[in-house]
Amino acid sequence: MIPFLPIFSLLLLCVVNPANSNSYYDKVLAHSRIRGRDQGPNVCALQQILGTKKKYFSSCKNWYQGAICGKKTTVLYECCPGYMRMEGMKGCPAVMPIDHVYGTLGIVGATTTQHYSDVSKLRAEIEGKGSYTYFAPSNEAWENLDSDIRKGLESNVNVELLNALHSHMVDKRMLTKDLKNGMVIPSMYNNLGLFINHYPNGVVTVNCARIIHGNQVATNGVVHVIDRVLTQIGTSIQDFIEGEDELSSFRVISMFQNEASFSLLKYHILNTLQCSEAIMGGAVFETMEGNTIEIGCEGDSITINGVKMVNKKDIVTNNGVIHLIDEVLIPDSAKQVTELGGKQQTTFTDLVAQLGLASSLKPDGEYTLLAPVNNAFSDDTLIMLQNHIMNIKVALNELYNGQILEPIGGPKTQSLRDITYLSLLRSKQGRNGAIHAFRDIITPADKSFHEKLKQDKRFSIFLSLLEAADLKDLLSQPGEWTLFAPTNDAFKGMTKEEMSILIGDKNALQNIVLYHLTPGVFIGKGFEPGVTNILKTSQGSKIYVKGVNDTLLVTMSHVMSLNTVIYFQFVRGSTFKEIPMTVYRPTLTKLQIEGEPEFKLIKEGEPRTEIIHGEPIIKTYTKIIDGVPVEITEKQTREERIITGPEIKYTRVSAGGGETEETLKKLLQKEVSKVTKFIEGGDDHLFEDEDIKRLLQGDTPVKKIQAKKRVQGKCFDSSNVSVQIFFNIVRS
Numbered sequence: 001m002i003p004f005l006p007i008f009s010l011l012l013l014c015v016v017n018p019a020n021s022n023s024y025y026d027k028v029l030a031h032s033r034i035r036g037r038d039q040g041p042n043v044c045a046l047q048q049i050l051g052t053k054k055k056y057f058s059s060c061k062n063w064y065q066g067a068i069c070g071k072k073t074t075v076l077y078e079c080c081p082g083y084m085r086m087e088g089m090k091g092c093p094a095v096m097p098i099d100h101v102y103g104t105l106g107i108v109g110a111t112t113t114q115h116y117s118d119v120s121k122l123r124a125e126i127e128g129k130g131s132y133t134y135f136a137p138s139n140e141a142w143e144n145l146d147s148d149i150r151k152g153l154e155s156n157v158n159v160e161l162l163n164a165l166h167s168h169m170v171d172k173r174m175l176t177k178d179l180k181n182g183m184v185i186p187s188m189y190n191n192l193g194l195f196i197n198h199y200p201n202g203v204v205t206v207n208c209a210r211i212i213h214g215n216q217v218a219t220n221g222v223v224h225v226i227d228r229v230l231t232q233i234g235t236s237i238q239d240f241i242e243g244e245d246e247l248s249s250f251r252v253i254s255m256f257q258n259e260a261s262f263s264l265l266k267y268h269i270l271n272t273l274q275c276s277e278a279i280m281g282g283a284v285f286e287t288m289e290g291n292t293i294e295i296g297c298e299g300d301s302i303t304i305n306g307v308k309m310v311n312k313k314d315i316v317t318n319n320g321v322i323h324l325i326d327e328v329l330i331p332d333s334a335k336q337v338t339e340l341g342g343k344q345q346t347t348f349t350d351l352v353a354q355l356g357l358a359s360s361l362k363p364d365g366e367y368t369l370l371a372p373v374n375n376a377f378s379d380d381t382l383i384m385l386q387n388h389i390m391n392i393k394v395a396l397n398e399l400y401n402g403q404i405l406e407p408i409g410g411p412k413t414q415s416l417r418d419i420t421y422l423s424l425l426r427s428k429q430g431r432n433g434a435i436h437a438f439r440d441i442i443t444p445a446d447k448s449f450h451e452k453l454k455q456d457k458r459f460s461i462f463l464s465l466l467e468a469a470d471l472k473d474l475l476s477q478p479g480e481w482t483l484f485a486p487t488n489d490a491f492k493g494m495t496k497e498e499m500s501i502l503i504g505d506k507n508a509l510q511n512i513v514l515y516h517l518t519p520g521v522f523i524g525k526g527f528e529p530g531v532t533n534i535l536k537t538s539q540g541s542k543i544y545v546k547g548v549n550d551t552l553l554v555t556m557s558h559v560m561s562l563n564t565v566i567y568f569q570f571v572r573g574s575t576f577k578e579i580p581m582t583v584y585r586p587t588l589t590k591l592q593i594e595g596e597p598e599f600k601l602i603k604e605g606e607p608r609t610e611i612i613h614g615e616p617i618i619k620t621y622t623k624i625i626d627g628v629p630v631e632i633t634e635k636q637t638r639e640e641r642i643i644t645g646p647e648i649k650y651t652r653v654s655a656g657g658g659e660t661e662e663t664l665k666k667l668l669q670k671e672v673s674k675v676t677k678f679i680e681g682g683d684d685h686l687f688e689d690e691d692i693k694r695l696l697q698g699d700t701p702v703k704k705i706q707a708k709k710r711v712q713g714k715c716f717d718s719s720n721v722s723v724q725i726f727f728n729i730v731r732s
Contacts, residue, residue: 025176025214028202032057033080040091042083047073052300053140054227055212056280059201068280069297081215096216101126101134104218108225110136113165116153120162132221133170135194135206137229145229163189168230170194173221176204176214182273192233193318199278207233208275208314208321227277233316240317246324260334260431263289267331273321276302276313289331291428304329337367337433344373345437348388357389366393367433368405376438395434396427458487465502469509482522482535484543514539 035045035058047062048055049071058075062068079085079092086094096107102123105114113136117123126132142150153161166189174185176198183196197205204211206226213225241247266289274285274295282296282303296303302310304325315322332340338358341349348371352358361367368390387407394405427436450472453459462485466472491499502509518535535543 023177023179023204024198024200024202025179025204025211028057028059029080031060031063035063035075036077036080039077040089040093042080042092043077044080046076046078048076049073049299057202061201062280069299071299081213082217098217098219100128101132101218101221101223103127104216104223105134105136108136108213108216108223110138110223110225112139112142113137116157116161117165120157120165122162122165126220128220130220131171131173133172133174134221134223135168135170135209135211135226135230136223137168137209138212138225138227141209141226141228149231164229164232167192167232175222176211176224179204179206194230195273195316195321197273197275197278201278201280203278203280205275205277206230207316208277210275210277231316233318235317236319237317237322240315240322263331263333264328267291267293267329267334275321276310276323287331289333291331291333293329332428332430335430336363337361337369337430337435340369340428340430340433340435341371342437345371345435347374348372352389361389361433363432365391365432368392368394369433369435370438371435372438393429393433395429396436453485458489459485461488461491462486465509465513468503469506469513471510471513480519480521481538482518482520484516484518486516511539515541515543518543 029044032044032046033042036043039045045058045063046055047058047068049068050073051071055076056062056068062073067073082096083092084094084096085092098104099107102114102117105111105117113134117126126134153164167187169188170185171188179196179198181196181198184193185196186192187194194206195208197203197208199205204214206224207230209226209228209230211224212227216223216225235243241251267287269288270285271288272285276297279295279297279302282294284292284294286292294303294305296306298308301308302313302323304310307327309325309327310323311326312324315324338349338352338361348369352369370388370390372388390405390407392405427434450463450466453463494502502512515537517538519538522535533545535545537543
């Protein structure tokens, strides 16, 4: 018994590509009609494999290749299904007559099936009422049937032959557009299933028999001509394996319940039902083990991974199809890691063996090999072999950006970073490791970014700017950066004065230098070609990088350091948006006031007389003049006062100085009632409008001012302090 086999065998019937209303068969038929239209109406072009009788409706791919399964084809022009020729007319202008199913068998040329339907008493049924789909074997199909089986059917026409014909029939009309991939249709014999497959190349099969002439409509159904006779399928895949002596070794393998045997068994099972008639060229299929195999054809033979090994094909069971092969397929998961290398990696695998590294790869350990192809090696790269073996198994889907892998032969400081950017060709997983094929030799970095640039004199100016900006230590620390480093030629357009100004402005210099630096490691081959790649710089701006042709290329592609990838010169075919070099130039603005102050005497109003009576009033208040607190106590005595004379306002604009002070004293000695003085200078600060209103509303006319005590405070120069003062001066 193989208890787990039926579970996986059932998965062979998974629907992969269901046909839609405009089926693959109809699309290929339409293409054949287009290729044959020069021959007249309703003519289809078919391709026949040389040396055989196998004909296929022409697909676009096969038409231009002129071959099927590697064999040359010749083009035939025949009437498309449902049409016929007329004497003396071009093409196939006439529609075939529509008859019942029995009569239609003769119209499509399936005369042997028509004869067997007559002798088995099936004729009356398919001539009468009902709706049927008849998958009728061609005359050639009956000739290719095993002679013993055919004699057995002919010897018992009323039972065996009738049952065999019923197993080719369905009790409803189904055109090719109704035959969906993966469909199982109950036949008219004990409801035994008919497995339908509708492939993208237009091939439609019934239990792996190909429909060679489809959709011949009858009055009570439809006839599809197939290329082989369907045999009864009462057994499962497991029953077939257990009953075949040739599969005894395969049964032994399936008895072991370890992981290796289980993987080996699943590697021989596909996730789809694949009939040989649908294989018209090489295609890759996924196995239940998870890896893939390539199935192709060479003439009438089926190839697996390019090797002819199929002895018997299309053994249909009730849960799948079996192809017998004469070699055991070994999955990669059952191989040692050193056995995973292909023909293009023989240099690498041979060196591993010659240097004794193969013995260090223990069977119970796990490893990862980064294997360059043969043409990647040179004399200088042989010593780098140890950098391609990691002491940990890492699958392709486990690699990520920024990952650090430690080589088996180097110190931890020589870790390999960002190998996901390398040109990965393919990947395989073995029992104790994984192998990834690359086009390039991996060279780990051994120096920091600053040390790399210091070795190249072309970057002397840029390095001096780094030091002037105090960024040398920052970029020497561990980290992940990508630097777009300008060479000395990039600074030829700057004058000495501009360079001096740039170096003198540290903040501006830091912004410019950091604009050339982006966080993260970006390898040239990691940029998607043909599109604009946007990178964010360390100071927040954006850099636009566009790769043309293959990828973003530089003279030396890129230079890896311990903490940085450096790009420094681009070649033809690549573009890089220029990084703007901003130069800061200081601007000085001078304000010069020319001319002498202007004095104006403004005379307003008529003279008035005012008599004031009242009790003595003592008022204490505090004035703040330009931020210096001054406390003044005033006393007003009761007496009568007569104020006469015109009210004169003086407006003075003064720039400070002794001469202006003398002018002010002269004005104060005259008989005036109000003097307004504007003093400009210092920081040009004036009282606001609200302050002026408050002072005007709070001032009370007084006769005599007597200071109770000396004002303590700092002296100030009226020419240097911005203040606006309103003086109320009265004459006794």
